[in-house]
Amino acid sequence: MTACFFNEIAHAAGALMLLTSQDNEKAIIKDLMKTMDAERLELIPLLLAIQDEFGYVSEFAMQFIANELRIPASEIYGVVTFFHFINKKPKGKFIIRLSRDMSSIMKGAKSVARQLRNDLGIRFGETTPDGMFTLEWTSCIGMNYQAPAMMVNNEVFSNLTPPMVHRIIEDCRQELYAHRPTVGNVGETHASMMSYSSHELNSGLIRAIREMTPAEVIGELTVSGLKGRGGAGFPTGVKWNLAAKAEGDVKYIICNADEGEPGTFKDRIILGKYADLVFEGMTLAGYAVGATEGIVYLRYEYTHVRPHLEAALAARRQANLLGRNILGKEGFSFDIRIHMGAGAYVCGEETALIESLEGRRGQPRNRPPYPVEKGLHGRPTVVNNVETLATASCIVARGAKWFTSIGTERSKGFKLFSVSGDCARPGVYELPWGMTVQQLLELVDGAGAKAVQVGGYTGELVPAGEFGRVMGYEDLGIGGSIIVYGQGRDMLEVAENYLEFFVEESCGQCTGCRIGNAKLLDGVHRLQKGTCSNRYLNDLIGLSHSIKTTSKCGLGQASPDIFIAINEHFKEEIMARPVLAA
């Protein structure tokens, strides 16, 4: 009887505590919401803010904000479970995320992983019982030239070795931030970056505003032949022109800084070193297109760059380079804000990015309509890569003629390449289009390479026999990520790594991409075990082509390429298993 009575009291007290903690949660969330527009637009920043406060987003919080924002709770659940960096459950005080891109793996990420597992006594995906550490793998964090690298919460640590991570963990335990080695200097590379570093700040913007009409700015870009540097290579002038002509009272310029392509880190370097060049380009785009709002969609992994960007924006506002009547130009108003991503590679696809900006799951839309016609909130929207915008500033400043004098007939100008992997001088390189893979290898000292991945995981695997191929739109015209594979590299391990990435990062809409990539990965595992028949391999090659042709966006359209490539170039090696199997 007594026990029962006490039980009841305990129950009542529990209920009471629950109530007050929920009330407390409510109050805090309400305060957070006051600081932002209570609109759907702000859903993901709101979720991240709640997470900063509580360490995770509880079901109660989801239902509460659903009510406040008048959207279904289930939809918020869909969003929360879509993004990598939004936690549904409490995680450790220190969330360690080790990058598992191929460059990291090649430079010893696996031994670092072993050290982390041993030190923490947990496996990847787990949290220590004391709630101090959570250990996770993560996709590329843009530190490939200083691989292996990891994030501890929002801080980046690079050039890791097992003894180093041991020290980092000890420091975390003692909460001694000062003793931890900081990230390798952001922006320190082997790059010349001639054009960017010699750019006279804002000269492009000043020239445009003082001497050119918006149409002339677009004309200059069109003549320059600049193509989108994100990878798709759509002519920038044409894009701006379409957006300028599209009907709409409000238009947007979005800078795509969701640099998720494994092996790519040039955008992070540009943002770190030449942020003004990017903002100048966005402002130029705003002027050319007639937009008043610019948004930088910054990937969550680059949170550490944000304060620097905010400072640069504040300085620009101060200097009347942003805001109303910019540089005295009557009627030209433009401002830029930063919107954080929440961990989804597919959000680099422009329509998925827009979906995520609108507070939805980052799922690519059906196109047409294209964003230049109906983008953010159904309004004409230009989505440009960081590098495209920065380069646009140089072009307007120096003229299209200067730009077209560099490069080849069909690939005008220069390009930034992120080089990592088996070479002596990894880093970001500003190079004219038209170099051969061989020439690049000589430059970065990657002699004797077995193969080179050009254009990131969605690019092309070039075997040694084809190193004479040209980097330019006429041949290897994709992205700017170069991963060098030395002679000893196992191409099945490479394919496994790529496919693990694509399986994880598929948004899950298209059947081929959702299920097919997993089948290809399974095929790699079979090849590794020596249990993949020739016939099944052919089935998988056929499947690869179907995935490519039936997928809605660039992810599924490119994800099987590695499977096709190893079959084409390294068939003997991949069919030789399990000779080398450990």
Next chain:
Amino acid sequence: MMTTPMRTLSWPRHGTLVPDLDAPKIAISIDGIELQVPQGGTILDAARQVGVRIPTLCHHDDLCTASVCRICVVEVEGMRHLQASCAAPIMQSMRIKTNTAKVRSARRHIIDLLLSEHYGDCNTCKRNNNCELQSLAVEYGVDFYRFGHPTEPKFAIDRSSSSIVRDMNKCVLCRRCVRACDELQGVSCLTVASRSARSHVSTFGNKPLSGAVCINCGQCINHCPTGALTEQDQTDEVWSMIDDPSKHVVIQTAPSPRAGMGECFALEPGTPVTYQLNTALKRMGFNAVFDTNHTADLTIIEEGTELILRLYKALVQKDPDVKLPQFTSCSPGWVKYMEHFCADMLDHLSSAKSPQQMFGSLLKTYYAEKKGVDPSNMVVVALMPCTAKKYECNRPEMNSSGYKDVDYGLTTRELARMIKESGIDLPKVPETGFDDPFGEASGAGVIFGATGGVMEAALRTVIEMVTGKAVEDFYDHANILPVRGIDGARLAEIPISEVGPVPDLIKHLVPDWDWLKGASLKVGVVHGTANAQRVIEDIRAGGPFSECHFIEFMACPGGCLGGGGQPIPTNAKIRAKRSQALYRMDTNSEVRKSHENPAVLKLYQEFLTDGPCGHVSHHHLHTTYTPRGKYMP
């Protein structure tokens, strides 16, 4: 008589294409067939015009374009990738090929992939022979599982709901349920959670359906291409009751299954089978077959009286607590929608039970006594077009007879299976009438199954009661066309130009009708709870619907005839045919007004002796509601 129709509000979401009919037509070719099509239409629509069949899976005519399954891909000359024909707009002249080797191979691959994840055995599946995935596998000659086939389930089957069973092992991620729940119903119980190969259809927090904000309407089932979503099957329980000689098993049949059942027996949609069904039910062993329309008629009297009382209190007695407009309460999906989403407005709901529950209570009391059957040995089955009816009969408050008023709610689909199992070829059996003591009901009850039907039935009665004249004097053949239609939310105004004496049945409640003279009765008709959501918002904002006196709400698109328990497939065309069937049945009925139903009048003489909305009727025919809200622990 005038009417102010309000068009269905459509949800303009990206990806849903609307052809521009004003723009000049575009010349295209599909598999060598030349044709002209409107600009901005889809390749799929164009192909259908010329008899080219493009397979679809995630596409559904009721829903916005998703374009996720990619089975409908076609080749467009000059384009590197295949195009999803359901989403690709025709903006310029193009040459399309729908059956090239590349296309066939891609489609086959997609089917192979879906099958490699599809756990379950066709033979034991409710959707065997009516499954879009199965049909595609046949069409594309799948003769082995190229990419494997799961040997064990990934998900536990969720049987927690009284109405709906979710077996996500059979899900193909077409998201039709998610869109139906969101676009048609505004409930958004279902969503896609997670991403990549882990993505799956989920409730909020992946809770079992019984713990989620679900209204049990079953539209997810009706729009599911496979057996991932099915009704909670109660045929075995019903068989065991029939087979138990100590049980007196009776069944009441709702109007909509009569208009839909034929589809399960290869009849054209809209072929009514009312009396063949009665024969089948008797042959199967039901002791008696009754027409739910009797309690539909009774609902009209009770709900109508309640409305008159509300109006009288509000307009004459100036009672500020009376809530108007009064909402209908016969759709259990709608009732649960109110309990979740508009818990603060439950006072607007009529307290009248649904016809199913009214009948249950009467059968276990009035009928049991008449027949000399012990109600504890009596089993009441209800044949309904609806999955929410299963939940409704399980509500704890539904026991005014002293027993569970209705024991089982069977959907049209379940009963079709039972009939087939009995070896009855439904279209070929002779016709049988309904059993005594109720016999035939009115045509007003029949049209309860169509959107606007309850309102029309109510108006036929109210107009005659108030004016003392025949409805036919105001509306040809008593067809009140202003409340008919298919728009999702409609308004109508019925002016009361003259009044007559108060009929005896309700004389004790209102002294005269003078206060209604010259007034205008404003009514609304709404179907699909997504439309209901908009109307509720309109009422809250003081819009035109807030001026209504009475609004009919039906949870499902098209009303009960489009219910979640009806035969699959469903689409606007099929629903229109079922609707025509119901209105034909009404036209052919001898009695077409609820207050002229002799069985109902007899009930008020023999059983509900203190009249409509009296104490006895309140006990047996009225109910209360539970505010549930949207927070789920």
